[in-house]
Amino acid sequence: VSEAEFLTFAHGLADIAAATTLALFRTNLAVERKRAGVVDAIAIVTEADREAEAAMRAAIRATYPGHGILGEEHGHENEGADFTWVLDPIDGTKAFVSGFPTWGTLIGLRNRERPILGLMDQPFTGERFVGTREGAYLGERRLAARACSTLTSAVLSATALDMFGEGWERRAFDALWAAAGLRRLGGDCYAYGMLAMGFIDLVVEADLAPWDIQALIPIVEGAGGIVTTWDGGAADAGGLVIAAGDRRAHAQALAILGHR
């Protein structure tokens, strides 16, 4: 099976997820929330997340029964398979609930060693970012992260401050925040797309799950960037993660984030 076939299949998975997510985003969420009364909008979105993941899993089982599947809502199937699909139908639940088009559907494929294919779909804006070992693309546009030699010229993005807790991670993040040239919160998975396009230099996050980051790694790497943990290791398992478009800015950021 070629990587091109996997990519075509991943596009199909994104279409499956979009059918569920787009039906809820902006259009039915207000109605559903009203009907649910005290039930929270987050619970409604989580239900859509679960549905979309189940639909994607069914498609994977039908096409690649030997593949593994890992997702937030329905656990890990076929552990130890040669290939594993890593799924998050709605990454950025708070953005989704608030009507902001910065959430995304994350679909990754890893072999035994590492993520080899990633897709981040934002179906409301119609933007689908993909990354393979051949490169990263937004539609037909080939993506390239930009040069950034110093933190003082870096655009730094993070999703929210509460993910850093109140311990050394928050202090380390605050130190990097202070050193960056331009700072913006509210990034969600969309920030990795903007890094791959060359508009953001650093994305720094904490408390990520494997399905929050694995699909994004091939996109950033395909654009010439790098994704690691705060101590420079593989970011596949999530946790404390930093993505950078330029290895020089990455190294300078790690020097700050490493101070416990």
Added chain:
Amino acid sequence: VSEAEFLTFAHGLADIAAATTLALFRTNLAVERKRAGVVDAIAIVTEADREAEAAMRAAIRATYPGHGILGEEHGHENEGADFTWVLDPIDGTKAFVSGFPTWGTLIGLRNRERPILGLMDQPFTGERFVGTREGAYLGERRLAARACSTLTSAVLSATALDMFGEGWERRAFDALWAAAGLRRLGGDCYAYGMLAMGFIDLVVEADLAPWDIQALIPIVEGAGGIVTTWDGGAADAGGLVIAAGDRRAHAQALAILGHR
């Protein structure tokens, strides 16, 4: 002159601004930044802001020579006129620079008393929010803010924490943040559109200029919401501003924000 004519004219102004802003957003910004070298992306965007404002001013002068004009980049013309256009071609500079479609072009029209017409255009997503005394609309869709009776069920949005400084305003905001049901930063002017659509309940900001808020007031009010300063007064001048979809959540938030 009827309000409908002013609204048609405001759409034309938004088209004028979009010609400049869309040419730079995502497409040429990377190239321009590279060419400019040490010159910062913010400076490039500010230049586009200035150009777009000058083009809108020229159109206003040609069509309504007796009207006043107030904008960030080129000051106040015809002070004391019966009608004044209040302009901000790129509200949300950091979002623009980072590639996020949450910036907007703000076009307001006020009479001697208050803002009577507002338009917020997000040309990348193709969303144009308008508000008049007849109501608020996104395209053909009539907008209605949603009910929210308690802060614990409220979705709270703000653009960034640094706008609150380090004094009592930050402490008051933090208290409201702790009381809200769901919190999200990175809102920019787009958050007011989402409030008018019924996906956000409270937008709280500080340090706003008149051109940051006047266009948004008719949109929120047209959707049944309310915009005031933190002490409940008229928000036209900017400063400490709160927008709410429901007067009950607004009153509860003011009770917290009023604690100096």
